Amino acid sequence: MPRRPNHHSAEAASTPNSSPASEPATQPILPPAPDVPTALLGNLSPSQFMRRYWQKKPLLIRQAIPNIVPPLSRDELFELADQEEVEARLITHFRNKWQLEHGPFAPDELPSAKQRGWTLLVQGVDLHDDRARALLDRFRFVPDARLDDLMISYASDTGGVGAHFDSYDVFLLQVKGKRRWRISAQKDLTLQAGLPLKVLQNFEPEQEWVLEPGDMLYLPPHIAHDGIAEGECMTCSIGFRAPSESELTAQFLYHLAERGEAAGKTGALYRDPRQSAVERPAELPAALVERVGAILARVRWNEQDIASFLGTYLSEPKPSVVFDPPQRPLNEARFIAAASKQGLRLDRKTNLLYERRFFFVNGEEIAWGGAKKWLFDLANHRSMSAKRFVTLSHDSPVTALLHEWYCAGWIQVGELA
Ligand code: SIN
Ligand code: CO
Numbered sequence: 001m002p003r004r005p006n007h008h009s010a011e012a013a014s015t016p017n018s019s020p021a022s023e024p025a026t027q028p029i030l031p032p033a034p035d036v037p038t039a040l041l042g043n044l045s046p047s048q049f050m051r052r053y054w055q056k057k058p059l060l061i062r063q064a065i066p067n068i069v070p071p072l073s074r075d076e077l078f079e080l081a082d083q084e085e086v087e088a089r090l091i092t093h094f095r096n097k098w099q100l101e102h103g104p105f106a107p108d109e110l111p112s113a114k115q116r117g118w119t120l121l122v123q124g125v126d127l128h129d130d131r132a133r134a135l136l137d138r139f140r141f142v143p144d145a146r147l148d149d150l151m152i153s154y155a156s157d158t159g160g161v162g163a164h165f166d167s168y169d170v171f172l173l174q175v176k177g178k179r180r181w182r183i184s185a186q187k188d189l190t191l192q193a194g195l196p197l198k199v200l201q202n203f204e205p206e207q208e209w210v211l212e213p214g215d216m217l218y219l220p221p222h223i224a225h226d227g228i229a230e231g232e233c234m235t236c237s238i239g240f241r242a243p244s245e246s247e248l249t250a251q252f253l254y255h256l257a258e259r260g261e262a263a264g265k266t267g268a269l270y271r272d273p274r275q276s277a278v279e280r281p282a283e284l285p286a287a288l289v290e291r292v293g294a295i296l297a298r299v300r301w302n303e304q305d306i307a308s309f310l311g312t313y314l315s316e317p318k319p320s321v322v323f324d325p326p327q328r329p330l331n332e333a334r335f336i337a338a339a340s341k342q343g344l345r346l347d348r349k350t351n352l353l354y355e356r357r358f359f360f361v362n363g364e365e366i367a368w369g370g371a372k373k374w375l376f377d378l379a380n381h382r383s384m385s386a387k388r389f390v391t392l393s394h395d396s397p398v399t400a401l402l403h404e405w406y407c408a409g410w411i412q413v414g415e416l417a
Pocket of ligand 1: 152161170172225237
């Protein structure tokens with residue numbers, strides 16, 4: 001199902017189930033190491049999977065996660081869909097007519113579970129729930145820069161979103177009940193006109209399977225697919241962001257212009273001291289086009305500009321993400337004492353990326369200037385043990401920085417146990 005036009009439109013905010021600092025976090029399930037075969041990928045190692053299937057061809061994996069427990073129950077999903085900050089959509093296919101509504105949905109606004117042919121899609125569940133975030137973390141054998149979000153769908157019997165294609169890679173993990181997936185590598189991706197959602201005009205399925213809880217289907221972009229619930233079911237969709245080339249170009253140029261302004265480079269004004277008087281004022285002067293062409297030809301960038309752009313752009317939280325700072329924050333000394341005992345973890349909404357010279361936290365770029373192994377570890381594990389923190393606790397710029405992040409709600413005391 002198309003998630004949204006780009007990855008910047010999902011939302012988040014405080015939820016009733018946000019854990020207080022002292023509450024133990026959800027047990028992390030580490031992503032499989034690149035060269036270790038894993039049930040998650042049908043006993044391929046992540047390296048083999050990436051080489052053979054990623055962006056190339058579909059893969060059905062039976063019992064990718066045996067004995068799976070849905071990260072949220074149906075009722076918890078419905079509760080999320082009732083929140084203002086959560087992106088939820090209801091798709092109905094009643095009497096052969098597709099309809100789409102956007103949430104929030106009060107429980108009595110959703111059709112009854114007994115009524116056939118509807119589905120509720122909730123986007124960005126990982127931003128709202130630690131169990132959902134933990135499920136997404138299993139897929140961190142793909143760089144965080146590509147990982148987008150976890151969408152959970154609930155469907156009544158025969159519910160689905162119609163045959164369609166997506167423009168990103170997706171793992172469709174069945175977590176409750178059964179769903180029949182039919183897929184096709186067809187070239188004809190023409191959509192039916194006049195519908196509120198993307199439904200293919202001619203769907204010619206080539207393969208089909210019924211997925212049971214724990215089964216998973218990987219689809220690269222542009223594979224046509226249609227998933228129909230057989231009885232009530234829930235599906236988790238782990239999606240990857242894939243900004244278009246034109247979006248990347250536009251955003252990069254914007255970033256460059258902003259940086260240029262910040263560095264005082266773009267202060268020079270356009271000048272035309274040789275402009276003569278004209279008879280046809282509406283005509284765009286050819287000399288103007290030429291001069292602006294010369295200005296644009298002077299725009300320069302280097303690899304660091306590109307890395308800085310990508311780091312800030314990709315770590316920027318989605319527009320309505322709201323962090324929950326602690327209500328009564330510990331002062332720095334107490335924070336150090338608490339983290340020395342309990343360790344730290346990144347808030348589930350925090351994005352922390354790094355590259356050779358900078359790290360990027362929630363859209364901010366910080367020069368790390370030196371060997372900051374602790375930072376790489378925190379970014380890669382999303383957690384820091386108490387023991388590790390103790391080794392840093394006398395480095396005051398580090399503790400001041402971490403305390404600042406704690407006060408902003410970006411990290412919490414208590415490691416992922
Ligand atoms: C998808 O087709 O991408 C997921 C739709 C669903 O979970 O119903
Ligand atoms: Co889809």
